Amino acid sequence: ETGVTQTPRHLxxxxxxxxxxxxxxxxxxxxxxxxxxxxKKPLELMFVYNFKEQTENNSVPSRFSPECPNSSHLFLHLHxxxxxxxxxxxxxxxxxxxxxxxEQFFGPGTRLTVL
Amino acid sequence: xxxxxxxxxxxxxQEGESSSLNCxxxxxxxxxxxxxxxxxxxxxxxxFTLYSAGExxxxxxxxxxxxxxxxxxxxxxxxPEDSATYLCAVQEYSGYALNFGKGTSLLVTP
Numbered sequence: 001e002t003g004v005t006q007t008p009r010h011l012x013x014x015x016x017x018x019x020x021x022x023x024x025x026x027x028x029x030x031x032x033x034x035x036x037x038x039x040k041k042p043l044e045l046m047f048v049y050n051f052k053e054q055t056e057n058n059s060v061p062s063r064f065s066p067e068c069p070n071s072s073h074l075f076l077h078l079h080x081x082x083x084x085x086x087x088x089x090x091x092x093x094x095x096x097x098x099x100x101x102x103e104q105f106f107g108p109g110t111r112l113t114v115l
Numbered sequence: 116x117x118x119x120x121x122x123x124x125x126x127x128x129q130e131g132e133s134s135s136l137n138c139x140x141x142x143x144x145x146x147x148x149x150x151x152x153x154x155x156x157x158x159x160x161x162x163f164t165l166y167s168a169g170e171x172x173x174x175x176x177x178x179x180x181x182x183x184x185x186x187x188x189x190x191x192x193x194x195p196e197d198s199a200t201y202l203c204a205v206q207e208y209s210g211y212a213l214n215f216g217k218g219t220s221l222l223v224t225p
Contacts, residue, residue: 004158031211042119042215043159043202050211058212090158103149104213106158 004107006091012113021076021110023091031096032074037088081114121216128223131192136219138203139185148186151202193223
């Protein structure tokens with residue numbers, strides 16, 4: 001595997017389900033990100049992990065719960081979602097050097113549909 | 116108020132017809148401006164980073180330029196495979212986030 005991989009690529013879930021999205025980066029980076037991409041809207045940053053520590057949480061509802069067990073893996077745990085949470089969820093990684101967050105490399109995304 | 120505004124929203128070009136996409140931004144301190152290409156159903160693909168006004172970068176038929184208020188992505192003699200959505204993002208010194216524009220959807224017809 002190369003670059004940033006995400007699984008599953010597509011997910012359909014009911015509002016009462018619990019599911020998890022997985023991201024793995026093979027680039028040796030030390031920072032990882034979750035973004036949400038909805039139709040006609042810019043990408044929205046959800047969470048940032050730098051050296052496995054969460055450094056940013058952009059007022060994301062608690063029904064989204066991130067987990068970063070090591071610098072290569074990132075999860076997004078989902079529970080009791082709403083239909084408006086349907087979107088493309090993108091994972092990205094970058095190399096942080098002396099506080100400078102450089103270009104981010106994205107995975108292919110998980111297309112989530114909440115019924 | 117949007118920090119990053121891209122125009123036009125959509126652009127249709129004939130193969131070989133050169134044009135430019137615009138990204139205007141309002142930030143207090145720019146650490147970097149990033150251009151990405153996104154194909155349908157895929158994640159954004161990194162193209163360029165620009166750090167200071169006057170900087171230019173080129174890759175094949177694409178050339179990105181930066182001023183203190185905007186960036187342009189020039190597409191010279193485009194081909195149908197250049198069809199995609201082009202995203203612009205800025206990063207400020209004060210934070211970690213990339214703030215994205217809504218993108219320009221480019222269609223190049225044969």
